[in-house]
Amino acid sequence: MKKLGILTYHEINNFGAQLQAASLRKFCIDCGYECDIINYQPPRSRARIAAHIIRPALKLKTKEYFRNLEARNTFRKSAIELGCINTKALYTTSGVQKISKNYDALICGSDEIWNFGNYLGHQPPFILDFPFDGKKISYAASMGSYNLPTAEKSNFEAALRQFSTILVRDNHTAEAVRGLSLHPKLVLDPTYLVELTEKIVDKENQLILSGEMTEDQLETAKKIAQALNLKIISPGYLYKGLENSYFSATALEWVQHINRSKYHITSLFHGSIFSIKSSTPFVAFMNESKRNKLGFMLEQLKMKERAVEVNNTQQEILSLLTKPFSAQQETIVQDLAKESRNKLTAALAS
Incomplete structure (x- = not known):
């Protein structure tokens, strides 16, 4: 049985990030694969989460501090329950590369993991830009509103040429990848692939x-x-x-x-x-x-x-x-x- 590793946004204070990560993992498991979400946590992400909690405390805004702390604990609990956290936290590309040896294939996506213009900046793990002997796939990866600078195109292209399949979420990302003489295919967000809850008829x-x-x-x-x-x-x-x-x-x-x-x-x-x-x-x-x-x-x-x-x-x-x-x-x-x-x-x- 193949073992898959997913690299995506998953443990941030965002409902959608957790849900898309859990949905992609569930679909892979339903297809008969072993599958983990590799717990890569960019240091800037950790700093931002911590600042959201600490800043009100420093300003003596007690009510806001406890509300933010409760929300963070709820998100953390949610990520664990959804299966988004089942490997140890990793903070570097070298750490991700080391653990990747445990997998037959890696999937990056979904979400705006290729939006290197956001506060996280360029993140090699999210484009699988490191040596790996197995298969590399993207699923519903997105650049959001990011336009790839000319200076970054050669590195981006070199990383994507190592992929066996490039599946993206929106036309803006597809056009950017086609501009590198590659051949992406459009797919829906992974939350469309599976059901995480039962549908309620009575509103x-x-x-x-x-x-x-x-x-x-x-x-x-x-x-x-x-x-x-x-x-x-x-x-x-x-x-x-x-x-x-x-x-x-x-x-x-x-x-x-x-x-x-x-x-x-x-x-x-x-x-x-x-x-x-x-x-x-x-x-x-x-x-x-x-x-x-x-x-x-x-x-x-x-x-x-x-x-x-x-x-x-x-x-x-x-x-x-x-x-x-x-x-x-x-x-x-x-x-x-x-x-x-x-x-x-x-x-x-x-």
């Missing part, structure tokens, strides 16, 4: 909010909830003026709350995905940084109308939010998910 009379929102967007959400006579909940996301709607949640609990809610207003890529998977009507606030991934996915699934622009009125947003999914849209999701499963299955078997 509760509530509106769930998730992701960053401006004051105007929050005000619109509150007015919509009032117009529809819905209770607002915001598990894992604290909004000014909606403190009573906030509570701590694990990644799976967050999915279940989306599942049982009547509607969802979000700005998140994975918030949109789990609305689609649970048949919870939603709208997604769009901005330029999300257009390459969230915008592309919604267009790919023929749900572009779910993306809310800054010039949409409250009435337009309300109309879009309450619009049910069509049978055609559900079929498109199912067909693309099946294609994605087949592409990954073929990559693992080749």
